[in-house]
Amino acid sequence: MxxxxxxxxxxxxxxxxxxxxxxxxxxxxxxxxxxxxxxxxxxxxxxxxxxxxxxxxxxxxxxxxxxxxxxxxxxxxxxxxxxxxxxxxxxxxxxxxxxxxxxxxxxxxxxxxxxxxxxxxxxxxxxxxxxxxxxxxxxxxxxxxxxxxxxxxxxxxxxxxxxQEMPRTADSTSSSEQLPIQEQQMTLPWEIQKMILQYSEVIEPSFLVVCKTWYHLCIPLLYYSPSLTSKNFNKFVDAIISNKKKKLGEFVQELDLSTILQSGKNSFVSKLLRRCSPGLTKFTAPQTSFGFAPLISLKACHQLKYLDLGLVSETVKLQELLAAIQNFKHLTHLSFPRSSIDCEGYREFVWPTNLKYLKLSGGITNEFVCETEWPKTIKTLEFSYCPQVDEHAIYIVLSKIGDNLTHLYFHYPMPALNEHSLDHVFRYCSNLITIQLMVDYCSKWCFSEYMLTPLLIPRPLTTIYLQSSGSLGIGAKIHPDDFTIALWEKRLPCLKSISVSSKLGWNATSDGVEDLVSALEEQDASLYVSY
Known part of the structure; x- marks a missing residue:
């Protein structure tokens, strides 16, 4: 059987x-x-x-x-x-x-x-x-x-x-209370969660382990603008260069290496620029480790909008720099390196079409300043430590693009200028909104009726920064009464702020300062002292 x-x-x-x-x-x-x-x-x-x-x-x-x-x-x-x-x-x-x-x-x-x-x-x-x-x-x-x-x-x-197992209360009358617990829980769409993360002040690394979707949402935000120091720079380089499959460098859009001191190599900076080139829009070069190799890698960053080379202490040839950025169609801010000495080839150079901010420094010559075809799109111009640029070259530049400028800054030192070199600035720049002058290179005649001539429209100047190197005899070159007379005679009708360096030695309790404060209060303006 x-x-x-x-x-x-x-x-x-x-x-x-x-x-x-x-x-x-x-x-x-x-x-x-x-x-x-x-x-x-x-x-x-x-x-x-x-x-x-x-x-x-x-x-x-x-x-x-x-x-x-x-x-x-x-x-x-x-x-x-x-x-x-x-x-x-x-x-x-x-x-x-x-x-x-x-x-x-x-x-x-x-x-x-x-x-x-x-x-x-x-x-x-x-x-x-x-x-x-x-x-x-x-x-x-x-x-x-x-x-x-x-x-x-x-x-x-x-x-x-x-x-069947969900408990019901005796006073539950709405249909929503009879739904299962899973359906009662409200879940935000991924788009809303992404917007919340974008408005968050800090993106913690622990956000990456919440779920797979949060990982993909937080990775671009975490690498968008990394805060780098000499301690974590090597780890950041390893994460960007070693993980080729993840392509983390494509998420970096703002790269600030100004805090990196004696901890990087030219090869590291060069590789970083190549890995981050697809999405990099803002780059601040380090003081060291920026030589020929990083300059070649800079050519691949076609999306750059902000390029600051002002801290670079190594020798950079302007011809190579200009050749590297001539195809940057989105570049709006450019700062020259303070150690550049070679200005050959500037006559054939084509400036970026959307350049709005330009900071000149380093070894630029008078020939470069006078013979260059400056773009008409520049709105902000700075001069910072240009030992070879004299008064004549500055006014040649201002005669070409002075009417287009809205912000003009002069920094100390400018060895080729004398004590009255900047007195005629307002004659060339009538549309300025902000200006910074060094008392070492201007005098009280800068604010006289001969320089602040009447215009067809009120002069739009709103902010004046008056700086000084602190040398002997500089404080007596400009007196508070020079500003007070200009305000009473309506030469500066739109002025809202005057910032004066404490090195000028103005006494806050003196009659001249009190009269200036009263004149400024009449047009809702203020006087500040910077230290």
């Missing part, structure tokens, strides 16, 4: 068109499943029994070391007993009613004690509490349609179970 039952089991398992196999990883034999052995030739021969040993295999779960194969077959017959083998005898093309019945029988018989199902690329997994085992539903053993139906059926079953 036992041999007849085994023969029938082999016959039922040998019909591939009418079977659906699910591999079950268990550590004990369950009475709910039919376990068949490979060979039973001689019943009288004693069987070799091996101790059960469970081993975890990635993607499969726990497996045993015996040679038996655990096979579970599922039947769509609703009258079949749950305590016997469940056999599914329908074909893959049967109607949807048979599929639904198959899913119900499978779920109620096998998953009745399961709480959760996990989806992986290898298939579905669930934990069978009755047998204390992990069950793997292989996707390859099911068609795509049946696999998706099975997944939807189990998810809906768990959702219905959660709805």
């Amino acid at each position: 036992a041999q007849e039952e085994i023969r029938q089991s082999y016959t039922s398992l040998s019909e591939p068109p009418t079977r659906l196999k699910l591999s079950l990883c268990t550590n004990q034999y369950s009475p709910l499943h039919n376990i068949t052995t490979a060979a039973m030739a001689n019943k009288s021969r004693p069987k070799k029994v091996k101790a059960p040993y469970r081993k975890y295999v990635g993607g499969q779960g726990y497996i045993t070391n015996n040679n038996t194969t655990t096979v579970t077959t599922i039947n769509t017959d609703p009258t079949a007993s749950t305590n016997t083998d469940i056999i599914y005898s329908g074909s893959m093309e049967e109607p949807e009613q048979a599929d639904e019945q198959f899913l119900k029988n499978f779920a109620h018989s096998t998953l009745k004690d399961s709480n959760d199902i996990i989806e992986t690329p290898q298939g579905l997994y669930y934990y069978d509490e009755l047998n204390e085992s992990i069950v793997h539903i292989e996707k390859s053993s099911l068609s795509n349609a049946k696999f998706n139906k099975l997944k939807r059926f189990i998810v809906n079953r768990n959702k219905d179970k959660n709805n």
Whole structure:
């Protein structure tokens, strides 16, 4: 009788068109499943029994070391007993009613004690509490349609179970309170979360481990404008240069190396510029480690809008610099290096078309200043430590672009200028809004009626910075009464602020300063003392 039952089991398992196999990883034999052995030739021969040993295999779960194969077959017959083998005898093309019945029988018989199902690329997994085992539903053993139906059926079953277990209050009348807890929780769209992160003052590195989406949202913000010092510069270089696949340099848009002192190499700066070139818009060069190689790499940064080389102490040839930036269509701010000495090739140079701010410094010559075709788009012009530029060259520049300037700054020292060199600035620049003058190179005649001549429209000058080097005799060159008379005679009708260096030695309690303050208050202006 036992041999007849085994023969029938082999016959039922040998019909591939009418079977659906699910591999079950268990550590004990369950009475709910039919376990068949490979060979039973001689019943009288004693069987070799091996101790059960469970081993975890990635993607499969726990497996045993015996040679038996655990096979579970599922039947769509609703009258079949749950305590016997469940056999599914329908074909893959049967109607949807048979599929639904198959899913119900499978779920109620096998998953009745399961709480959760996990989806992986290898298939579905669930934990069978009755047998204390992990069950793997292989996707390859099911068609795509049946696999998706099975997944939807189990998810809906768990959702219905959660709805039944959710407690209800006695005074709950709104329909929203009857929804499951998962649906009551409000989730912000990713676009809103991105805007919130963009307005955050600080992006912490811990934000990257919240989830995968936050990682992709925070990485561009974290590398947008890194704060670099001599301590973390080498780590930053390793992160940008070593991780070529992540391409973290493409997220850097503002790179400030002004705080890097004696900790970088030309090769490091050159590689950084190449890695960050796709999105770099603002770059401040370091004091050292900016030689020929970084200058060549600078050519690849076509998106630059701000380029500050004012701190560079190494020798930079202006011809190479001008050749590197001539194709920068978006460049608006440019500061020359203070150590540049070679000005050859400036006649063939083409300035960037959108240049608005220019700071001249270093070894530029009078020929370069006088013969260069300055772009008409410049609105702000600065002179900072130009030892070879004299008074004649400055007024040549102002005669070409002086009417377009709105901001003009002079810094100390300018050795080629004398004590009255800047007295005629207002004759060439009638549209200035802000001006900074060095008392070392101007006098009280700068604010007289001969220089501040009447215009067709009120002079738009609003801010004056008066600086001094502190040399002997400089404080007596300009008196507060010179400004007071100019204000009373309406030469500066739009003036709102005067900032005076404390090195001029003006006494805050003197009559001249009090009269100046009264004149400024009449047109809602202020007087400041800078230290």
